[in-house]
Amino acid sequence: xxxxxxxxxxxxxxxxxxxxxxxxxRCDSDELVELEKIKYYRSFEAGQTVIWxxxxxxxxxxxxxxxxxxxxxxEDGRTQMVGLLLPSDFVGRPGRSRAAYNVTATTDIxxxxxxxxxxxxxxxRTPHIAQRLLQMTLDELDAARxxxxxxxRKTAREKIASLLSIVARRDASIxxxxxxxxxxxxxxxxxxxxxxxxxxxxxxxxxxxxxxxxDGVIELQGKRHVTVPDMDRLxxxxxxxxxxxxxx
Amino acid sequence: xxxxxxxxxxxxxxxxxxxxxxxxxRCDSDELVELEKIKYYRSFEAGQTVIWxxxxxxxxxxxxxxxxxxxxxxEDGRTQMVGLLLPSDFVGRPGRSRAAYNVTATTDIxxxxxxxxxxxxxxxRTPHIAQRLLQMTLDELDAARxxxxxxxRKTAREKIASLLSIVARRDASIxxxxxxxxxxxxxxxxxxxxxxxxxxxxxxxxxxxxxxxxDGVIELQGKRHVTVPDMDRLxxxxxxxxxxxxxx
DNA sequence: AACAGAATTTGACCCAGATCAAGCCTTTTC
DNA sequence: GAAAAGGCTTGATCTGGGTCAAATTCTGTT
Numbered sequence: 001x002x003x004x005x006x007x008x009x010x011x012x013x014x015x016x017x018x019x020x021x022x023x024x025x026r027c028d029s030d031e032l033v034e035l036e037k038i039k040y041y042r043s044f045e046a047g048q049t050v051i052w053x054x055x056x057x058x059x060x061x062x063x064x065x066x067x068x069x070x071x072x073x074x075e076d077g078r079t080q081m082v083g084l085l086l087p088s089d090f091v092g093r094p095g096r097s098r099a100a101y102n103v104t105a106t107t108d109i110x111x112x113x114x115x116x117x118x119x120x121x122x123x124x125r126t127p128h129i130a131q132r133l134l135q136m137t138l139d140e141l142d143a144a145r146x147x148x149x150x151x152x153r154k155t156a157r158e159k160i161a162s163l164l165s166i167v168a169r170r171d172a173s174i175x176x177x178x179x180x181x182x183x184x185x186x187x188x189x190x191x192x193x194x195x196x197x198x199x200x201x202x203x204x205x206x207x208x209x210x211x212x213x214x215d216g217v218i219e220l221q222g223k224r225h226v227t228v229p230d231m232d233r234l235x236x237x238x239x240x241x242x243x244x245x246x247x248x
Numbered sequence: 249x250x251x252x253x254x255x256x257x258x259x260x261x262x263x264x265x266x267x268x269x270x271x272x273x274r275c276d277s278d279e280l281v282e283l284e285k286i287k288y289y290r291s292f293e294a295g296q297t298v299i300w301x302x303x304x305x306x307x308x309x310x311x312x313x314x315x316x317x318x319x320x321x322x323e324d325g326r327t328q329m330v331g332l333l334l335p336s337d338f339v340g341r342p343g344r345s346r347a348a349y350n351v352t353a354t355t356d357i358x359x360x361x362x363x364x365x366x367x368x369x370x371x372x373r374t375p376h377i378a379q380r381l382l383q384m385t386l387d388e389l390d391a392a393r394x395x396x397x398x399x400x401r402k403t404a405r406e407k408i409a410s411l412l413s414i415v416a417r418r419d420a421s422i423x424x425x426x427x428x429x430x431x432x433x434x435x436x437x438x439x440x441x442x443x444x445x446x447x448x449x450x451x452x453x454x455x456x457x458x459x460x461x462x463d464g465v466i467e468l469q470g471k472r473h474v475t476v477p478d479m480d481r482l483x484x485x486x487x488x489x490x491x492x493x494x495x496x
Numbered sequence: 497a498a499c500a501g502a503a504t505t506t507g508a509c510c511c512a513g514a515t516c517a518a519g520c521c522t523t524t525t526c
Numbered sequence: 527g528a529a530a531a532g533g534c535t536t537g538a539t540c541t542g543g544g545t546c547a548a549a550t551t552c553t554g555t556t
Contacts, residue, residue: 072397074487080400082393093386094379100390127375130382131342137385138341142348144392145330149320151399152328152447156543191504199400204543206505223504223552239322404513439534452513454535471522471534498556505550514542520535526528 034126038118044068044105051091051103059113060092066109067188071196072101081197082144084188086170090136094120106188151199154239159198160208161237164218168228184227191223212237282374286366292316292353299339299351307361308340314357315436319444320349329445330392334418334436338384342368354436399447402487407446408456409485412466416476432475439471460485 041064044050050068051057063085070083070091082101085091091103094116123130150162171185172178187194191209195202212218217237219227228234289312292298298316299305311333318331318339330349333339339351342364362370371378398410419433420426435442439457443450460466465485467475476482 070393072393074397074401076487078401080397082396095383101393123379124375127372127378130375130378131371134378134382134385135343137382137389141385141389141392144389144396145318145320145349147396148330148392148399149322149328151396153322153326201544202504203506203545207543210505239324438532449514450534451515451536455513458535500555501553503550503552505548507548508546510543510545511541512544513540515540516538518535518537521533523530523532525530 034122035114035129038114038122039112040114041110042113043108043110046105046107048105049102050105050109050111051099051101053099053102055099057092057097057099057116059115060090060094060119061111061113062090063087064110064112067106068109069104069106069193069197070101071104079196080199081193083140084197090133092116094123094133106193156198156200156204156208157211157237158239159200160194160205160212161217161234162240163194163198164212164226164228165231165234165238168226168231168234179231181231182227182229183231184225187224187226282370283362283377286362286370287360288362289358290361291356291358294353294355296353297350298353298357298359299347299349301347301350303347305340305345305347305364307363308338308342308367309359309361310338311335312358312360315354316357317352317354317441317445318349319352327444328447329441331388332436332445338381340364342371342381354441404446404448404452404456405459405485406487407448408442408453408460409465409482410488411442411446412460412474412476413479413482413486416474416479416482427479429479430475430477431479432473435472435474 042061053072065087068085068091069081070085071079071081073079085103123133150159154162167187168183168185169179172180172183189197191202191205194200195205198205209218209220213220216229217233219229221227290309301320313335316333316339317329318333319327319329321327333351371381398407402410415435416431416433417427420428420431437445439450439453442448443453446453457466457468461468464477465481467477469475
């Protein structure tokens with residue numbers, strides 16, 4: 001992928017119709033030009049760990065392409081995914097910080113990075129960036145809290161249905177298609193990763209996927225390719241009161 | 249409580265030794281003076297709902313005294329607490345927003361509020377505020393993610409131990425005492441509230457409290473007053489890899 | 497096309513925590 | 527000071543999801 005085509009748009013722009021995710025021609029602001037000057041790129045292969053928990057992080061970054069996961073681990077190996085990084089999502093934070101979690105590439109990924117020092121200086125000069133970052137962080141916090149409800153109170157079936165509906169919604173927004181009744185998409189996660197995200201075992205994930213298939217809520221072509229014949233039915237299974245549901 | 253004694257310090261100051269929570273004489277910055285001009289107070293009685301999920305929020309606020317909880321609910325009544333608001337914690341966000349959760353007073357509380365419009369204008373004038381708010385929000389996000397690990401992967405006993413150690417730590421910082429081996433504090437939550445926070449039932453909470461008492465990890469005077477004879481032992485039971493652990 | 501190796505599904509069984517149901521303190525109320 | 531009402535504890539039983547183990551796809555690879 002040609003680096004120069006791509007901007008870390010999410011940082012500079014909060015008003016795009018395709019919020020948070022793609023390149024938008026309207027975003028040719030001064031801030032963006034500023035950001036251009038200090039950015040650099042790093043790429044990682046699928047399976048590589050981008051950041052280890054406890055690392056001193058000297059940069060902040062935004063995902064350009066590919067998928068990465070944020071995970072936390074107990075010393076006996078139990079792990080919980082606490083976030084999913086899709087293109088245009090942001091990792092890291094200004095100020096001194098040690099990473100509290102691992103960041104691992106699920107697919108090959110390309111990240112647009114900024115060394116912390118110049119990034120912070122730039123935040124002081126252009127207050128819009130700090131406000132935009134605040135917006136994004138608040139959205140993530142809402143998503144995290146939504147996920148707490150899922151982890152604490154939903155059944156396995158509801159958890160799976162929630163995850164599927166969130167992936168479907170996010171997939172639709174990447175393809176810039178409007179959410180339809182019937183949708184088709186690829187799961188970006190293995191059964192094990194789904195389990196780590198949902199606080200389940202991979203066997204339970206597999207069983208519930210089979211159950212949803214048996215009950216006609218989803219159709220499966222292969223293991224990763226999912227078709228949802230009736231989106232409303234899926235949302236009902238997810239047990240959400242409203243359409244709610246962000247994704248980190 | 250006399251209103252004029254109290255400042256929403258957490259907003260203006262990130263460097264206090266007693267970070268996030270008490271009044272600090274060093275915080276007499278211009279920002280604080282600005283904030284003083286636009287603040288007003290509201291108080292609520294224990295049990296009152298401060299904000300309903302779905303409400304249009306036209307203010308942001310910081311807790312001055314008392315305790316409130318953030319909860320999310322599924323339509324069949326299952327509820328999950330997603331945050332605890334202790335003195336100096338912040339609720340609400342700039343920009344248009346509907347509350348995604350209920351905020352309920354656990355004790356009588358006093359809140360220091362700012363109408364959104366003037367608050368946002370002030371954020372534009374004093375970028376330090378936005379950066380401070382970003383700091384605080386990132387801390388909350390880290391805490392939320394830590395809590396996701398707890399909800400998804402910890403056993404009931406570990407969950408209780410984690411909650412107790414967090415309350416102990418936070419209590420120590422309010423009292424400005426340094427964390428000692430032996431600590432004593434009051435639980436600010438009923439068994440039911442603890443259950444909602446931990447994703448358990450109140451019966452399980454009660455049983456595990458009894459078990460920890462039986463095993464000498466804690467001592468109980470009455471129902472709310474807890475003594476931890478050996479803090480390290482408690483942390484061990486909590487299963488955390490490091491001292492970790494923030495509280496929302 | 498046959499093989500190797502990983503990812504996934506399915507089955508059998510078990511257990512931590514939920515559910516249902518009494519009883520037991522403390523407060524508060526009259 | 528008796529009664530009512532919350533909050534809390536404890537017991538008996540049930541069950542959703544975990545654990546362990548064995549097939550069954552899928553992916554490349556030679």
